[in-house]
Amino acid sequence: MTLINSVILKCPNCSHLLEAIELQSFHLFKSEVFSDGKIDSTPLIPDVSEILICTDCNTDFWREDAVCLNSDQGSDLGALPANQPSDLFLSFNCESRLSISKYYNKLLSRGFADTYEKEVYLRTLLWHELNNIIRYKAKIDDIQFHEYESLLANNLKGFISIYKPACFTEYLFLAEMHRELGEFDIAKHILEDIKLQETSKALKQILKACGKRDKRVFKINQ
Numbered sequence: 001m002t003l004i005n006s007v008i009l010k011c012p013n014c015s016h017l018l019e020a021i022e023l024q025s026f027h028l029f030k031s032e033v034f035s036d037g038k039i040d041s042t043p044l045i046p047d048v049s050e051i052l053i054c055t056d057c058n059t060d061f062w063r064e065d066a067v068c069l070n071s072d073q074g075s076d077l078g079a080l081p082a083n084q085p086s087d088l089f090l091s092f093n094c095e096s097r098l099s100i101s102k103y104y105n106k107l108l109s110r111g112f113a114d115t116y117e118k119e120v121y122l123r124t125l126l127w128h129e130l131n132n133i134i135r136y137k138a139k140i141d142d143i144q145f146h147e148y149e150s151l152l153a154n155n156l157k158g159f160i161s162i163y164k165p166a167c168f169t170e171y172l173f174l175a176e177m178h179r180e181l182g183e184f185d186i187a188k189h190i191l192e193d194i195k196l197q198e199t200s201k202a203l204k205q206i207l208k209a210c211g212k213r214d215k216r217v218f219k220i221n222q
């Protein structure tokens, strides 16, 4: 059963009341996992972003930083629906995916992510959004490809510089970041170190891609 709840939040900037959705539980029937950790599921999980944009003053803020009110008060108080980053970009072609990526990149540059957890969240969003161009085979021209590559490399370098992996899956992500940067030997070292403790299909397939010197995101064969 899917349980979606609506919550009323107070914009931290202008105090306007905003209505946002919250996911309580979700049943997945089928899911596809990609080498960068993105999971596509059937049915699609509704987009519930931790980053919201006030519909009144246009300020972006973290959901966790907003005061949450009782949801049944919302409609009486004239709450506006809060925007999520994906609401600002209506189509999902390459141009639009690059625009969302540049938006996330701008948030990072202005220090919007002020804790380790927020930076990991935002850099993961940016990583997945850029890879979506390749993942969903969007049409891309040379200029856009150059832009995609440079945004991806900058984000992955920044990500690696702060990332503190603490479990098997996080070491796998670290290796994947190096692989997508074309640093195959570093990726292999990380994978061979964790291979001693655990074996997984994802690990084997990422290792194989390193052997082929392939940098692209790919779907993990389950």
Ligand SMILES: [Zn+2]
Pocket: 011, 012, 013, 014, 015, 016, 054, 055, 056, 057, 058, 059
């Ligand atoms: Zn506001």
